[in-house]
Amino acid sequence: MKKIYLNLVLAAAVTGAVSCSPTEQRLVDYVDPMVGTDFTGHTFPGATAPFGMVQLSPDTRIGTWEGCSGYHYSDNIIFGFSHTHLSGTGVLDYGDVLMMPVTAYDADSLNRELYQSEFSHSREEARAGYYSVELDRWNVLAEMTAGPRSGMHRYTYRSGQPMMIIDLQHRDDLLGSSIALHGDSVITGFRRSKSWSEDQMVHFYIEFSEPVADYRPFGDEGALIVFPEGTKQVLAKVGISSVSSDNARLNLLSDVPEDSFDFEALLASTQNLWEAYLSKIDVRDGGESRERLRTFYTAMYHTAIAPNLYSDVNGEYRGMDKQIHKAEGYDRYTVFSTWDTFRTLHPMFALIERERTEDFLRSFLSIYEEGGKLPMWELAGYETNCMIGYNSVSIIADALEKGIGEEYAAELLDAMVATANKDELGIRFYRERNIVPAEEEHESVSKTVEYAYDDWCISQVAAWLYDRTGDEKYADIRDKYLRYSSSYINVLDPATKLMRPVLNGAWVTPFDPHEVNNHYTEANSWQYSFFAPHDISGHIDLLGGDEGFEAMLDSLFAADSNTKGRKQVDITGLVGQYAHGNEPSHQTAYLYAYVGKPWKTYEKVRYILDELYSSAPDGLCGNDDCGQMSAWYVMSAIGLYPVTPGNDMYVLSSPVFKNVVLNLENGNKFLIKSEPQGSIDRCKYISSVRLNGEEYTRSYVNFSDIIKGGELDIVLSARPDKEFGAAVEDRPMTKGCEDFVRNPWFESAGDIFEDTLSVSVNSGTPGNTAYIKVGNGFYHKYDGPVTIDRMTRISIYSQSPEGVRSPVISAVFHKMKDEMDIYTENEYNPQYNARGPRGLIDGIRGSVNWKTGGWQGYQATDFTAVVDLRKECKVSLVGSGYCQDARAWIWMPRYVEYSVSDDGKNFTTVGRVDNTVDERDYNIQTKDFVLKLDKPVKARYVKIFAKNFGTIPGWHLGAGGEGFIFIDEIWVD
Structure with missing residues (x-):
């Protein structure tokens, strides 16, 4: 038996890290990792250190959206405890190297049903850095803690033969693995898996406190470990690495001394790390309720779960190119959910985690050097390309604005510009036309407005460099991207005052801002129509001024x-x-301050804080998204919110604590003291402010006010003070490009017609002049509608009185052959309509990117249609086109059957085409099901019957749902 002892040196070092008075409760004691594990928070309850490499947590669910973190509060079965987990995401991955104590296992292969166990929340405990649970089936107490690069398990066996399962095939698709016993107590190996990351590698080093009496491997995919009879407690310490088992051992040794299995010392060390992090914002000195403190410090805890350490203690890591690299002088991090976290989490880090933020920026640079672009949603050395935008540029601009990363500014700008010009996700069209057109790219509205903001961030970094170097190339970049930043205007419909998609040069019709569709990213028009954080002044003007915006x-x-x-x-x-x-909604409640009505911001923000957050397991109203939801709470609860990452303004809201102390890394303190005129729960309105003893009338503060230390004194009242922050000079404001010329657009009855079509042009802005070119003609001033009678390309641009032009916008208007009619027996999903009932015979094929439209979608039903040729014809060939995207529940039909008739009532089958595309093929693809008749037949009517894929099978994440048929087009020769 290995000697278990108290490492006095380690214990003394860690317990002195953060001191508390005998009567003062530690901040870690307010943390409840169970918050967010119910409903859709997608957090996990297990043990981890701040920004740690290891997240040692139970796994209760596999293969469902609710189980993205591996755990859901509604479950009562534990499969085991794995060493990596994602916090708050909406996609599954991780769950590496599962370990599970058992007291009996007779199978000769891995079977989770034979080792899983029931559990009860009444015998489960989660604290910062600690998790424990009683495993009912095995009568085992399971406890775990974690250090920055390691995890430690402690299992107390109350009866039976002590054993342990190691399962490397758990959860993800296994691409490769190995496992081996060394001596009598060390297990090493690796797991290479595929899930959200297409190729993830985890090496591991496991050392047990007890000798292994029997080792029974299950090939390379796991093992059963048997300990000597009579053993009552087994500890396992585990290091992991993306590089090698040797590095995993070094990582373990950096947290736990060799020969030590001191669980309590590692737990004490990690809790001191948490105490130090939580102490960066101290809100205790105001008599606040325990519930509010638990909600606040649990939120703050969740802000430091990710990003995660990725480089080993020797600096090595497996890069985006799958090669081994070494981080020199910094730590490489992973799990950059930039679409989520640029909004609040990273701006919060720029205040309280400045040194680590510099490591984030250097991690960005290394990701760019290895993979060719800055991270969008990077996971374990792999770019998932999830979500939209190139939002790393926002994180960089915000950090630089706040004095972080100045040494690397030029390199970062090069990476920003290169990333912003990748030919992907509609960026090429955006660069050409100042808009992402809906016919070319899905989620076109969201991409347009986010690219515009991201371009403003690029212009800010270029401006910073120009101011310090005088190099004209930076002035050119500044001006170019500042102009691009106004492109959001091209999806702002002046009629509805909402962000609306543009398809083939015209506003999409019909339009309902409540509709969630493929023109927006996880949202609808309402939720994206207030995102122009870099040009709020211009946005206000476009919506009719202060009153219109309000x-x-x-x-x-x-x-x-x-x-x-x-x-x-x-x-x-x-x-x-x-x-x-x-x-997408997170900054919106703060926008009232920009029109001089901050009291409405205080109302909305306080309502959200009180009603949509709590310290219960369902205390998050949505995915925590790697800490973004929690960061919103933290910053809003202390009364400072970064509406526009990349500038230095924090918009004020009413704090929910009487005393807030920001303990800054430079040694300064910034105090926010609230004086409520009654209960702070009722006093949600700011009536007056003093900054460092001086009267302060603005509804925002600057970063420079905070970082140099000082005191903000706020008087709160139960009734709104409508004068505070109302004056124009007291409002926060952002302003974009002033000479931007918005695109013109077409107005017509549609872009598909049967006889003739009248096409008009709107210049987009009163006072601007539209120019038009029809077909191969010449541009001339637009002087009225044009009528066309054939397929025609029309090109237009708009010009300001100063001679500034918009990009050229072109549209093709199609004349449909009026040769047949179509009648469908089933109703298509209105989201997927191929532009209407005749969309299947309009001669326009849907593209492989089905999200841009052009396909008719039918769910939970077969597809049946009859084509009327209007007269008897010789039919020699019939065809129909289909799409498959298995991830989106769209499959090829099982088969397509064609029939013909003279009267439209009695049909004769002339052939059937069977599907040959594998249902498990996740590549997005199209296929034509064509039947060529051996001998032409006379018929007036042709029936097409396509058999739906049906109920989704168990191997798919959507198991139990109903599949779609996507069809376009139908043709008859």
Whole structure:
């Protein structure tokens, strides 16, 4: 038996890290990792260190959206305890190297049903850095803690033969693995797996406190470990690495001394790390309720779960190119969910985690050098390309604005520009046309507005470099990307004052801002229509000034909370059409301050804090998204919110604590003291402010005010003070490009016609002049509608009185052959309509990117249609086209059967075409099901019957759901 002892040196070092008075409760004691494990928070309850490499947590669910973190509070079965987990994400991955104590196992292969165990929340405990649970089936107490690069298990066996399962095939698709016993107590190996990351590698080093009496491997995929009879307690310490088992051992030794299995010392060390992190924002000195403190410090705890350490203690890591690299002078991190976290989490880090933020920036540079672009959603050395935008540029611009990363600014700008010009996700069209056109790319509205903001961030970094170097190349980049940053205007419909998609040069019609569809990213128009954080002044002007903008905000929060269109699980926490459970809405409640009505911000923010967060397991109203939801709570609860990452303004809201102390890394303290005129729960309005003893009338503070230390004194009242922050000079403001010329657009009855079509042009801006070119003609001033009678390309641009031009916008208007009619027996999903009932015979084929439209979608039903040729014809060939995207529940039909008839009632089958595409093929693809007749037949009517894929089988994440048929087009020769 290995000697278990108290490492006095380690214990003394860690317990002195953060001191508390005998009567003062530690901040870690307010943390409840169970928060967010119920509903859709997707957090995990297990043990981890701040920003740690290891997340040692139970796994209770496999293969469902609710189990993205590996755990859901509604479950009562534990499969085991694995060493990596994602916090708050909406996609599954991780769950590496599962270990499970058992007291009996007779199978000769891995079978989770034979080793899983029931458990009860009444005998489960989760604290910062610690997790324990009683495993009912095996009568085993399981406990775990974790250090920055390691985890430690402690299993107490109360009866039976002590054993342990190691399962490397758990959860993800296994691409490769190995496992081996060394001596009598060390297990090493690796797991290479595929899930969200297409190729993830984890090496491991496991050392047991007890000798292994029997080792029974299950090939390379796991093993049963048997310990000597009579053993009552087994500890296992585990290191992991992306590089090698040797490095995994070094990582373990960096946290736990050799020969030591001191669980309590590692737990004490990790809890001191948590105490140090939580102490960066101290809100205890105000008599606050324990519930509010638990909610706050659990939120703050969740902000430091990710990003995660990725480089080993010797600096080595497996890069984006799958090669081994070494981080020199910094730590490489992973799990960069930038679409979520640029909004609040990283700006919060720029205040309280400045040194680590520099490591994040250097991690960005290494990711760019290895993979060719900055991270979008990077996971374990793999770019998932999930979500949209190139939002790393926001994190960089915000850090640089706050004095972080100055040494690397030029390199970072090069990476920003290169990433912003990748030919992907509609960027090429955006660069050409100042808009992502809906016919070319899905989620076109969201991409347009986010690319515009990201381009402003690029312009800010270029401006910073120009101011310091005088190099004209930076001035050129500044001006170029500042102009691009106004492109959001091209999806802002002046009629509805909402962000609306543009298809083939015209506004998409019909348009319902409540509809969730493929023009927006996890949202609808309401939720994306207030995102122009870099040009809020210009946005206000476009919506009719202060009153118009305020009225639109009021309408958002007062709207019916029901959405239409596609069911989107991410849209939760609805207040009207404001959706706090997803990121696009997060800055919106603060926008009232920009029109001089900050008291409305205080109302909305306090409502969200009180009603949509709690310290219960369902205390998050949506995915925590790697800490973004929690960061919103933290920053809003202390009264500072970064509406525009990349500038230095924090918009004020009413703090929920009487005393807030920001303990800054430079040694300064910034105090926020609130004096409520009554109960702080009722006093949600700011009536006056003093900054460092001087009267302060602005509804925001600057970063420079905070970082140099000082005191912000706020008087709170139960009734709104409508004068505070109302004056124009007291409002926060952002301003974009002033000479931007918005695109013109077409107005017509549609872009598909049968006889003739009248096409008009709107210049986009009063006072601008539109120019038009029809077909191969020449540009001339637009002087009225044009009528066309054949397929025609029309090109237009708009010009300001100063001679500044918009890009050229072109559209093709199709004349449909009026030769046949079609009647469908089934109703298509209105989201997927191929532009209407005749869309299947309009001669326009849907593209492989089915999200841009052009396909008719039929769910949970077969497809049957009859084509009327209007007269008897000789039919020699019949065809129909289909799409498959198995991830999106779209499959090829099982088969397509064709029939003909003279009278439209009595049909004769002329042939059948069977599907040959593998149902498990996840590549997005199209296929034509063509039947060429051996001998032409006379018929007037042709029937097409396509057999739906049916109920989704158990191997798919959507198991039990119903598949779609996507069809376009139908043709008869």
